[in-house]
Amino acid sequence: MSMATKLVNTAEVASSDAQTLVADMRKAISTMKSLAVDFERDGKSDKVKKLEEMVLEMVASYEDCAAMAQAIKAVPGVYQPSDQPTDFKTLIEVEVSKIKGASSASQQNHPLFRQFRETVWNVHHAGQPMPGEEQEDIVMTSTQMSILNVTCPLTGKPVIELIDPVRCVDCKHIYEKDPVMQYIRTKKPPQCPIAGCPRVLERGKVICDPLLRIEIEELRSSETGAPNATNIDDLTDLIDDDDE
Incomplete structure (x- = not known):
């Protein structure tokens, strides 16, 4: 196995671990x-405020971890073989800086934090613009931005009803697993079935990534109004402890 292949494999494993942590943070924010x-x-505005502060901190950690996952995955592409030992720590730090530098949004305007504030605001002000926003402003929530297609192009089923959802790494479109794998095997070339998408699907690049089921669950909850939280008792205890 070549050094380049080993590096790619190692980066994939490390990046996957970081993405799993990102997914766990996303679950915590949803909770x-x-x-x-x-x-x-219940009119407990003080507890809402504490949760808002916690979410803001979590969003910062979420962004750090997401940038790290992306940076690790990018390292094999920037690695240059040398007679000298490679400082991979510096390579990763440089990539993280690039990724963060490309993002100009503040934590206050981060989609996850905005989604949190909008959801709380809608409890008593559904249909009304949040303070500082005009009625005609269209705010894309994080889930809406992450889920590019709300129905599987092969089965016509809503993504919230898919039994085994998968997402293309390249174009981010979502499908039911068995039909899309059959499509990849039989369609030559297997161009993404979403109208206008030029990507060609590859078996190894159509996967259930760590965030997919979480984002689908968030979309399902936003449409039904049902809570998708878990471990709420633990968080309640944490907030109550802060009050003491």
Whole structure:
């Protein structure tokens, strides 16, 4: 196995581990959002405020971890063989800086934080613009931006009803697994079935990534109004401890 192949494989494993942590953070933010809705309904504004502060901190960590996952995956592409030992730590730090530098959004305007604030606001002000926003402003939530197609182009089923959802690494479109794998085997070339998408699907690049099921669950909850939180009792205890 060549050095380049080993590096790619190692980067894939390390990046996957980081992405799993990102997914766990996303779940935690979703839990906080559901809990904040309950507190807002009960008029416990002080607890909502504490949750908002916690979410803001979590978003910062989320961004750091997401940038790290992306940077690790990029390292094989920038690695240059040399007689001298390679400083991979510096390579990763440089890539992280590039990724963060390309993102100009502040934490206050981060889609996940905006989604949290909008959800809480809608408890008592559904249909009304948030303070500082015009009625005609269209705010894309993080879930809406992440889920590019709300139905599988091969089965016509809504993504929230897919049994085994997968997403293309390249174009980010979502499909039911068995039909899309059959499509890849039989269609030559297997161009993405979403109208206008030029990407050609590859078996190894159509996967259930760590965030996919979380994002689908968030979309399902936003459409049904049902909470998708878990471990709410633990968070409630944490907030109550802060009050003491």
